[in-house]
Structure formats: C-alpha cells, structure tokens
Amino acid sequence: MNRFSYLRATSIDEAVRAAAADPTSRFIAGGTNLIDLMKYNVERPERLIDITRLPLNRIEEADGGGLRIGALVTNDEAASDPRIRDRYPLLSSAILAGASPQLRNSATTGGNLLQRTRCYYFYDPGTPCNKREPGTGCPAAFGRNRIHAILGTSEHCIATHPSDMAVALAALEAVVHVAGPDGERAIPLSDFHRLPGDHPEIDTTLRHGEIITAVELPPTDYGRHYTYLKLRDRLSYAFALVSVAVALQMDGDTIADARLALGGVAHKPWRDPEGEAMLRGQPAAEDRFAAVASHILKDAKGYEDNAFKIDLAKRAIIRALSQAAAGTPQSQTDKRIQ
C-alpha cells in the first residue's frame, strides 16, 4: 500500500475544501472497498480525508413524505431501520442480499454507491485496463468475462457496477444529495452512475471535491408488491450475476405502475422505461412479463463466458415480476426461489 497523509474532517466544508485542494485525495468512510483497492495498489491516494465524524449518520423524514438516509448510515443500519423495513422493504431486502454482516456493519450508504467494479482485470495492476489506466485496453472483452456486462457496454469497457443497494435505489427513483465547492445539488440515482462509453475511468457524475451527504427516497408506497431477486455463483456473500429489483403498484390483478431495475448486467443499475411502460395498465400475466423481459434484453450482447446472462436475466425478470405481483417477495434467508 502507498503512503498517504490523513485528515480527520470535522465539518462538511472542511472535507470539501480539503478534497478540492488536492486531486490525489479520496474521502474515506467505511473503507471496505477503498482499503481493499489500496491493498492491491489499484487506488493510490496521497491523502485520505476521514469523513466518519461528520454529522451524516441519521435517517430522517424528508419534506414531502419521503425518507432521507444520511451518507454515513451503514448498510446494516439502513437495512434494519424500522421505517425502511416498513416503507421501503425493497431497499432493505437488496441490502441484505449483499456482502456479509461484517461488511454491512462498516460499509456506508454513500460508499456503497461509489464502490468500484469487481472486474478481475481492473483489480490486477499487472494487466491493462481502460478503467484503471485509460488507453491501455480491455482484456475482459476477449478474456475471462463471466461476471461482466451484457447491456450498455463499449469497446473500451465491459465492467459491471457491483452494488445491490443501488439497484433497489434505482427502482425506487432515489435522489442523491451532494455538497461540493460550488454548493449543493441533487442527482437522480439513474443519472448518478454512467455508462463506460469512451471514458470508463469515470464511474459517476460526481465531481472531484463533491461529497455525498444523503440519499432521499420519494414517498411512493409499493406495499408487499416488490422483490429483490439475486442470482449468483453461491447463495450468500457473492456478487450478482444477475439481479432484479421490482416494485409494482397493483390495482387488483392489474399493474397500475411498475419500476424495474437490473443489477450485475451493466456499468450502472439498468432501467428500461419502455419496458416498464409495457406493464402499465396490464394484467399480471406471465406472457406479458416474458414480452417485457425480451424487450429489456433486446440489445444485450453476450461475450464468451457470460452469454448465459441474457437468458438468465430474462427468466429472472419474469420470476421477479411474478413474485412482486403476487406480493411474495424473495426471502434473503430462505434461498429457495418460489
């Protein structure tokens, strides 16, 4: 690990000013991804700004009926908060599907959004990687790519965003609040992460020096008509090959409104507004779900090891929509998929 200097920030202003003044600096909170990347020499910050003492660790009612989750609220605190379990069980379920109890006790809401891909080549400084070193190439496209993306890839990068939490937040249409040298702004979750395009080294639309202060959930109530279905190589403590977050507004057997996001398949949580529109006003029926799944995956591109994800994603979408419509969300402890 490289040597670095350490600043324990005592205010958001101090943290932002220190970060803006030093392009080699990084904020650190839970550290569960950054320390790992530093141990592999993938990240080599010259200055770490410890933000764990900032007052961003509360979950509060938002104006207008939503909930505001402070950036430093840990994954476990968010998943077990009674208001989140009651009003946003999809978020609680997705968080519990990810990582391990130990990691969820350290990892934070803001850090979860900013975690980096688990692409093997990105993690190995002995190999080229356009995300780690722009212009060096993407060995994943022609190498081992079982865990890689099938949607929204570019010739420069086929990495996925590994978060489960962010997939639920995308479906719930959360908003990310940030503070920076130029003041505060709010970024819809769907605009927070970006596709790789020509600049896979840039994961998000956050600018250097900006700090996430909170993630806000809108007031929509989906009741029991949700699910987070995560498929992976082992049943716990593994990243998603494919995951699906679904939230439905049901009017009897008819779908009044639908939100659906995919994880494990793209550089960001994958939403498809056209696919969601195909569900609106329709009866909850498997042939309709299959048509939606085909639509969402119509432009998918498989690589040597991950072409299976296209069919897997379609089946997962159908199953997840069935679970949500029936009001029988996937259990994250009983691993049987009903």
Place this chain on the structure above:
Amino acid sequence: MSAGHSGSATLPERIPVTLTVNGEVRQLDVLPWTVLLDLLRDHLALTGTKKGCDHGQCGACTVIVDGKRINSCMAFAVMKDGSNVTTIEGLAKDGALHPLQQAFIDHDAFQCGYCTPGQICSGVALIEEGRAKTRDEIREFMSGNICRCGAYTNIVDAIEQVIGANGEAGR
C-alpha cells in the same frame, strides 16, 4: 482539527490513537496506513485474531468494535480512535470460557482452527444482534465467515445451542 499533520506536502507522521481493547485502555502512535488487524497482532501481540485473505472476503479477522462485528483487515486503526474493541482474547471472563467458546468445543465446531476466532467473534455478535432464530438464518448471518475445513454444520450446532440456552434462561 487535522489529526497529526497539516498539509499534503508534509510527510505523514504517527498519529496518537486511544483504543479500549478487551477492557484495557491502550494508547499508541500509529502510521495512517496501519490496519486495525495489524495493530492488534503486531503492536498489541493479540495474535488470536487471524489474517486470512486480508481483503474482507473470509472473516478470519472478525472483531467486535463498539458492539458491531467488522472485518479488522478493512479498517485503518487511526479511524477507530476512541473505539472499544473486543477480540477472541477478551471473551472469556474470570477464567470461564464464553458460552459460545464452550459450545464450539462441545460440538467439535472446528478442524484446523484458523477461522475459529473469527467464527466465534462473529457468532457472539450474531447472538447479541438477536436476529437469527432458525438454522437458515444462522447460516445466512454467518456467511461472512468462511471455513475451508467445512465445519459449518457443527458451527451452526454450536451457535444454535447458545441461542437455545439464552432462550431457556429468558423464560
């Protein structure tokens, strides 16, 4: 307040850190990149906590910090200034094993023993959390601790015994 230095041009210096480890207040001067796991093992000679993968994937380094189980390999010691840390060495009280330590012996819940301190610290925190009631739940909420010998069945038996005994005592 900048802890221990000012400005990125200066060389990092050692930063004073106070931790309560197994009930004992310990004051140390640490470099910013010292990880809690290495501080426990190399600075405090508490080698019960094991280094397995060193990347947050195996759970051998699990300790309890301010009541929460965490991977001590994924935490800089300087960031834990002021915290209360419990390691495997701090679980026995007055010469009596913690009930979960005894349960691991009763159920032969280990083979090589390398993951055991992490398993037990994780299990102690799991029992305190009070969330796991069924074997499925114990398995899921112990999934952050890998056992390459495959002693999982007996580990679940040991944890189930303590949860069951606590339930009996609570009636």
